[in-house]
Amino acid sequence: MAFYDRMMQIDRRIIYLCMTLAVAIPLIVPIGMPVQVSDEARGFYDHIEDLEAGDIVLFSFDYEGDVMAELNPMSIAALRHLFRQGVRVVSVTMYAGGTGIAQDILEETAAEYGKEYGIDYVFLGYNPDWSGTILRLGESFKATYPADQFGKSTREIPLMQDVETYDDIALLVSIAGSALSEYWAIWAGGRYGVTVVSGNTAIQAILIYPYYNAGQIPGFLGGLKGAAEYERLVDIPGLGIKGMDAQSVAHLLMLSFIVIGNVGYFLSRRHERKLKEE
């Protein structure tokens, strides 16, 4: 087999092995690559930074375990930022599989800042039918969620006494592994005028740009890179920044394989042309 043919037919297991090393080594031996902050991440940060102590934020965990790696760092950093600001958090999840994730993160971050359940934050849990839920919250939070995640009536929760509709919400944060943040922007933002900022998986992030450009989502975090940018802005290094070295090295490796494959392809084409001419 010619050299250029080998360039195009590298055994996939070799590629996987290289990728494993490209991800694992920078995690064990950090390089400390710089993280540049984008305007999108700054928009997300500024909207939380502008909140005042006592304001109420609706925080939606719109993801499940499959995208925890990308979105957990965002949720943790955003909640730390909110609790540090003294903002009160009403939290929901639009996914049945998101309840455990949301509960863990809320309890962990609230404990760091000494926040009390029911006073500083509340977790309303999962409600079936996200479209109906988003719309009905515009009419009544308590009717949409008669009880919180733990079965306690929302009428008896002190924080919920200050929340009736979206009018009482200063900002809506959706951390989404699907199109949910778009739907928050369409219905909660478009119909009820709530300001929506979002954190999205890298795959989803590209679909948020039209909303960002139109000012419908004035700030968002895209993938682990977005989480790292935000961690840098709030100055609380977490899993996002720790993962950036591995991300950069893995991208360089991917680029290298793409270049190798293309060079092999063009060399083989040149060789075929030469054979035809002879």
Place this chain on the structure above:
Amino acid sequence: MSADPGIWVAAILTLAIFSFLYRENPVFRFAEHLLVGVSAGYYLVQYFFSAVYRKLYVPVFDNHEYILIMGGVLGAMMFARLWRKYEWVSRYPIAFYVAAWAGYVIPSYVQVRILQQAESTMFNPMALPPAEAISNFIIFLGVVTTLSYFYFSAERKGPLKISSHVGVIFIMIGFGATFGYNVMGRISLLIGRFQFLLTDWLGIVQ
């Protein structure tokens, strides 16, 4: 190294799934089937508890909101699909759902995804700093030329041919950016698993 049995189970199952990268094997199959079974059980309980119990049983029997029985009946009619003879019954709740969904979606989508986003592509170049004006012009050009690519009611020649060619370039850039983000997302997931293995399980990384 972790002493938590839960972490060990998660780590072993992660490695079992990774073993597929070498080749298909029974360990991978076991982990895959376990995931499917556990997920099915988890979601069945979650959906039943959050939908049937919390949204139907409690409001009807505790709060006497009898109007909700109508929704419950419509939901039960969906199960008619299980019997070929009575399959037609399930069309009524589907019709109800489609109609309600269209009512929800159409006005909001037209307003937010078409009118407001089209509005954001319109700008006065004299009122903006040069860099922003150029950026907005590129967005405007991308929208117009991409739309022209999808205009099929005229032969592609003259200005339409040029415009649709430019539109294709924008579409290709869009695909490239999507692929790039896709790669970034997949690698992030891999990083997440390695962070778990190296930090939570092995304790090599702090």
